[in-house]
Amino acid sequence: MSDTPDFPDFPDETDLPSDAVAAPAIDFSAPEGFRSGFVSFVGRPNTGKSTLTNALVGEKIAITADQPETTRHPIRGIVHRPESQIIVVDTPGLHRPRTLLGERLNEVVKETYADVDVIGLCIPADEKIGPGDRWILDAVRKAAPKTPVVGIVTKLDKASKDQVGAQLMALHDLLDGGEVIPVSATGEVQLDVLLDVVSGLLPEGPKLYPDDHVTDDDRDTRMSELIREAALSGLHDELPxxxxxxxxxxxxxxxxxxxxxxxxxxxxxxxxxxxxLRGKDNRRWGRIIHNSRQSLMDLLGQNVYLDLRMKVAKNWQSDPKQLGRLGF
Known part of the structure; x- marks a missing residue:
């Protein structure tokens, strides 16, 4: 009896039918010296990470809202440049969790630290550096001690020149002399400078995504996030x-x-x-459906009829089974 295992016979190219069409090859070639890799934006909730991600990618891939903890899963956006391909990973804001959902989001963020090539610590220009920022930086350095950290002062449009200058110095000191870049995502100020710095820190390598990709989020995830964004609009701290x-x-x-x-x-x-959510005379609910439908049509490029309903999943943020059903 032979010791050689039996493998199934796979057809040779000559055995394929004449009308068989091979899948088109994706060209991931890149010029010599090309750089590619991942940069993760981290920081307290509501420090402008999602707005910055959208501005760099040039398309809305991450929802934004006035409330903290809007982002609930890592969102990857691809920035295509002649000399580099930068995959920007927008993460949920690292925070001291109050629920099981919060604990799981924190774990996701910490796992992300270990898998990226560069970390961008985002600090708003109009808010003084505090214990929360130091706690986040300490968590970053513990999770990814060898990963370079770039300081990013966000929301330049919300602070005076003196405030910006003081914040740059404070963040420079916090990072022990590390590089710090001031940016405005809404005003598109210094975005190319930030991308130049990040590109220089990435390893040399091929393109990781085709040139027409802007995100690896699937369609349904992007749709559900757009609806959630519409629902959060105007809620303030009531129930986001x-x-x-x-x-x-x-x-x-x-x-x-x-x-x-x-x-x-x-x-x-x-x-x-x-x-x-319904609001007075169902006005807020009507606005949520209208705004959601508009966003979905922009995303899908066609007319949409939206059937949107509400259901109660009691205390889902702390229920492991409910979290699992909702994808957390």
């Missing part, structure tokens, strides 16, 4: 942490040509929170 969105179904409309039917659910933690 309690809102989660799930896409149930996306189908071509049976009776409206060229229309896509999107069925989605907004999950809340308590029955009384439905009244907050």
């Amino acid at each position: 942490h309690s809102v989660a969105v799930q896409i149930d179904e996306v189908l071509p409309s049976e009776d409206r040509e060229g229309v896509l039917d999107v069925h989605a659910v907004i999950f809340l933690e308590r029955e009384g929170q439905k009244r907050i």
Whole structure:
């Protein structure tokens, strides 16, 4: 009996039918000296990380809101340059968790630190450096001791020149003399400078994504995030942490040509929170549906009918089973 294992016979190219079409090859070639890799923006919640990510990528891939802890999963955006390809990873803000969801988000962020080539510590120009910033930097250095950290002073448009100057010096000292770059994402100030610095810290290597890619998030994830953004608008601190969105179904409309039917659910933690989302005379709810539909049409490039409902998943932020169903 032979010791050689039996392998199935795979067809040779000559055995393929004449009408078989090979999958097109993706060209990941890059010029000599090309650099590619990952940079993660970290910082306290609401320090402008998502706005900066969108500005660098040149397209909205991360939702933004006035409330902290808006970002709930790492979002990768691809910046294509002649000499480099930079994958920007926007992470949830690192914070002292109050729920199981918060603990899981923190773990995701810390895991991200260990997998990137550069870390950008974001500090707003109009807020003094505090214990939270030092705690985050300490966590970064423990999780990725060899990864270079670049200081980024964000929101230049919200501070005076004196404030910006003082913040640059303070962040420079916090990083023990490390490089610090002031930027304004909304004003597109110094974005190329930031990209030049990051590119120089990346390893040499091939392109990691095709030239037409801007993110690796799937369609349904981007859709659910856009709906959540619309739901958060104008809520302030009333219930933003309690809102989660799930896409149930996306189908071509049976009776409206060229229309896509999107069925989605907004999950809340308590029955009384439905009244907050509805608002007076259902006006807020109507606005949420209208704004969500507009965002979905911009994303998908076609007309959309949105069937949006509310459901209660009691205390889902602290329930392991509910978190699992919602993708956390």
